[in-house]
Amino acid sequence: MKNNILVIGGGPAGLEASAVLSRMGYNVILAEKEKRLGGHLAKWDRLFPDQTPAKEVLDGLLDGIKDVKCFTETDVNSINLLDRSFNAMLSNGITILADAVLLASGFDMFKAEKKEEYGYGIYDGVMTNADMEQVFREGKTFSPAPKAIGFVHCVGSRDEKAGNPACSKVCCATAVKQAIETKELYPEANVYCFYMDLRMFGRHYEDLYLRAQKAGIRFIRGRVSEVAETSEGRLLVKAEDTLSSRPVKVTLDRLVLMAGMRPSEAGHKVGRQLNLSVEEDGFFSSRDGFLSLQKSKLPGLFYAGACTGPKTLPDTFHEARSAAMEIDRYIKENFRK
């Protein structure tokens, strides 16, 4: 008999783990709350550091889940741990008895309107990194061609007042990538990046940064303090250049906010039913920080991806695969004796 494994969340982590588990011979059921599989990846245009189209990666992932039962637009209405197995009731009316559950609920984007001073939702020219990717993906252009565009790093990340003192890991590289792409689209435009410090920690990330500098993108070390609208409807951005210790004021046509990662609300809903513990940052806590990263405190419940904190895509895939191995080991030890 094949053991049932329930994967909650159909983003990169859930898809990759489902693919591996299904190759191992398990009966994998995947629940995704949205209409489309792929999570945030499905909404992205190109990926850093080498601008691989997101669609390529997503197609690769979808190829692997041919034998997985996928339920989209499906919430987990209730879930509880019975004697050894989990009993989950899905919003489509199906009840599943699963021997193991993988929680891959990922992250929600930080709501940029919470940083009132940047005027997201108030000024037309202010948008988020996700909005920008959508523009790229749909092949839209801004008209008239913008003369100046700014990218604000760390919006809702490393910001105690916004309730998130942690780094979201991916925004620096995303901002630099988007800045390069913008400059490619509008070579005449001045492109600015307002950063605190650039965290280009991954392989090839630094190359991306050098490319951006060569392309003429201006990096200003300092946070944007406020954004106002000029009488012509452009954006007056005030910031401090902390390298020259002077206040700077620039007038821009577009301002792109690099919204960070926050724990997923849908993931919390599942977590509350199972009494899973979260850490101070709101993300789920693993059983330990080194050897049991994919395990939760509940036997049979595993984590993969950004539900335990911000991660890049490669990290997420590593986690998905190791979670699949942990699940395999757990099933073999507990159900096949």
Place this chain on the structure above:
Amino acid sequence: MIYLLTSNILQISPEGIIDRYPNSYNHFVLPFVIGISFILVYLFIGLVRILYHLTGEDRIKLLKSLFKPKTAWKNIKDIFCDCLLHTKIWKRKPLLGYMHSAIAFGWFLLIVVGHIEVWLFAPRHLSGLTEGSLYYPIFYRFFIWINPAHETLRGSVFFFIMDFLLLYVLSGIGLAMFKRVRSIALGMRHTTKPSLADRVALYSLWLIFPLRLLAEGFTADLSGGGFLTRPLNWVFRAFFGNELNFLPTWWAYSICLGLFFLAMPFSRYMHILTEPLLILMRNAGLKVRKPRKGFAEAEIYACSSCGLCLDACPMNVQKKNLKYSSVYFIRFLRRHNKRKTREIADKCLMCGKCYALCPVGVNSPAIRRALRETQNNNIKCDYSYLEDASSKSSATLAGKAGGKILYFAGCMSHLTPVIIKSVETILKASGQDYEFMDRNEGICCGRPLMLAGRTEAAQKTIQANSRIIRESGCTTLLVSCPICLKIFKEEYSLNGIEVIHYTQLVDRLIKEGKLKVSKSSSAIVYHDPCELGRGCGIYEEPRNVLSSVAELKKASKERDESICCGYSMGTLTLDEKDKAKIAESSVTSLMAENPDEIVTACPMCYRAIRSKAEVPVKDFAEIVCENIEK
């Protein structure tokens, strides 16, 4: 036996009242005399000290105020209502009010009526210290013998009144004892921890009146008595059979009084004697200048340590932060504990709720600010650029706003652009002519510096802004931030230019018919910002407007009891987590009647509440804009 010993010097007064003791003296009065003398000397020295530390100008102000009929009348009224009747407590917590007024007013009447009685029946004993005028009226019942055959109606009335008053006080004492055990029954969630001196004074205060009842009960067959003391006397006689045990009771009564007065200066009960002075100084218009001397000292000693501020303080959401409440701040000030007072002063949100709810009216936020000033006023920064900025703005604005509204958005509104956008929409929709004072750049109003105790720096920004405002020629200065409003009203001298908050302007525009709004079906609740409500007394205007654009619900704590949003400019050291907790409690209070939306009229509150509320949060101007009739 006593009669035999003293019969040769009995003095007969017109109504058959006879002094039982030669010179009307007995050793038992000594503890009382020592206590009362100590407290009188202490009071005199304290008064001199406080007056000495006032500035010359303040001293003259105080002296003059005493002779102004209007202030004098207010003084009398305030002393009567606040010190004796405790009307402020009555209004909020009736049972607690009864307790305080029973003890204070009852005791006061006992003393006054007691003196009148002596003045009527044994006037000789009020004539000087040698006649025992210090203690005789207090122990009157001990020293006299009244011939039952000569008892008059007038005398009986006094017996009745005195017994009645004693009963009145005793009922208050009974409640006080009950309050120690179960404070919530009298409407207090938190009470203070009494210090040692507080305990001595407290227990002696509790004992004074029951002992007085006992003592007067023992002597009631000699001195006469009313409906309480006389039956008590019959009971005692039935049990003890003789009068020999009454002297120890009078001793105990006198010792308790003495102990109370000796402990008083070191205990919370000093407020009884200091409050009248505080009222005189406050009504004279004095302000706190130094954190521990002069007027502040009167404030500190007038604190009754009742702990009503513990329930008021927004910090009380976390038990660990209760220590930052005003009552402990004042206590540490009294003890000259510099480290703790500094810590508390810097931590405070300066929301002013403790001051608003204080039954004595101790302005502890002002003392905190004065304390911050001693530390922070010396921080030197270069503000020379302010002059340039001021001249530049003046040059572009000069005369332009002649006869118009000048809108000053301030730093915080600039960080909340939805407010500026909405205010401008309202101004345009109602056809108001206006100039924007700080569209591209502006100078801080100075209030945050002021709150931080950096008075000199604040004065520099005040001067810079005043120049721009005055030279613009405007008639009205419109602000959208209550933090700015407070300092514009209090510290700026603008030659009659009206300073107005946007809630007031919108209210006026609607009343004048210049702005038409329609009512939506949305249920909203209004959060009173500290600086707007308690700070500037503006409660009605925003409510008038909001109830005409939506259905206005109530918060569990509102108006002057509104809970600070936690993100006040006032605190210098409170950390984010504690602020977040306060914001949560503020939101909980606002959500009492499950409104659809929360509305506030301060950019700081707007941001704070938005970070915690689960329903939409809107600015006052924003919701007005949504409901403008086109």
